[in-house]
Amino acid sequence: MLKKAALKTGILFLYLISLLPFWFLYLIADAVFVILYYIVRYRRAVVQQNIRNSFPEKTPAERSRIEKQYYRYLADLMMETIKMITISETSLRKRMKPTNPELVDHYFNQGRSIIAAAGHYCNWELAALGFSLLTAEKRIIVYKPLTNKIFEDFFNKIRARFGATLVAMKQTLRTMITLKKQLTFSVLVSDQTPVKHEINYFTEFLNQPTAVFLGIEKLAKLIDAVVIFYKIDRVKRGYYTYTLVPLVEHPKQTAExxxxxxxxxxLEQIINEKPQYWLWSHRRWKYTPEDINK
Structure with a gap:
């Protein structure tokens, strides 16, 4: 009971912080950067190893610069994510702008559903809210459940504020079958790390063997949905654009x-262009092909 009460108090505290204006939140972010980078040194070893393995061709000075830029952005990302709790639709539309929203109607008018792949890149959570405003058709956000049910419910309510339907990863296939005859626009974060027993495929990603989910491919072929990439660009502090980039229009005609x-x-191309905006503190490379073949 005490733990539950503490969690609810924490959620109330986050709500109150979210009421602060953006300019004040960025002052807090400046302080958070100092704490994360210099004092707590939050996952510095993980970040350094990930950047070093991903960019072996870069000099130590170049990798160090990416690392520091990443932590500066991570602090901003934390504050922006908190702001999502109470951000207005007007503010959201101003700060997260689509560059080609007409693409949604283009495919819907053809009777085609859409599956968007996204990465842990720029503010993917704020972009999910912006995604909810793209169409009145069924919008689905596929999420990875948290170990803490209270926080999971809290964050899902935030993500669903503008009409999206939240679907847990393991329920995605069943949901898509149920909605097969309905036009849907679904977004999935493609760079999650599969648990060991669910790894079926490795690819070379950022210069290292990387386990990836095959869910987007399976779902696209199941419902014959167009596959696009949900590309987010940071314009300046607190302002983004996102572009819907067509990748595969006829999934059933593709090879395995x-x-x-x-x-x-x-995603790899985007990260190479502006690496500071990817989630380098994520333990992305937990497993190697050798681990699976043991």
């Missing part, structure tokens, strides 16, 4: 793993 390779390669 072709769709998976398409969205993995596109």
């Amino acid at each position: 793993h072709e769709i998976t390779e398409a969205h993995v390669r596109y």
Whole structure:
């Protein structure tokens, strides 16, 4: 009971912080950066190893610069995520702008559903809210459940604020079958790490063997949905654009793993262009092919 009460108090505290204006939240973010980078040194070893393995061609100074830029952005990301709790639709539309929203109607008018691959890149959570405003058709956000049910319910309520339907990863296939005759626009974060017993495929990603989910490919072929990439760009502090990039229009005509390779390669390209905006503190490379073949 005490733990539950503490969690609810924490959620109330986050709600109160979210009422602060953006300019004040960024002052807090400046302080959070100092704490994360210099004092707590939050996952510094993980970040350094990930960047070093991903960019062996870069100099130590270049990798160090990416690391520091990442922590500066991570602090901003934390504050922006908290702001999502109470952000207004007007503010959201101003800060997260689509560049080609007409693409949604283009495919819907053809009777085609859409599956969007996204990465842990820029503010993917804020972009999920923006995604909810793209269409009045069924919008689905596939999420990975948290170990804490209270926080999971809390964050899912935030993500669903503008009409999206939240579906847990393991329920995605069943949900898609149920909605097969209905137009849907679904978004899945493609760079999650599969648990060991669910790994069926490795690819080369950022210069290292990487386990990837095949869910996007399987779902696209199941409902014959167009596969796009949900590309987010940071314009300046607190302002983003997102572009819907077509990857595969006829999934049933593709070879095995072709769709998976398409969205993995596109994410890799984005990260190489502006690496500071990817989630480097995530333990992405937990397993190697050797671990699976033991």
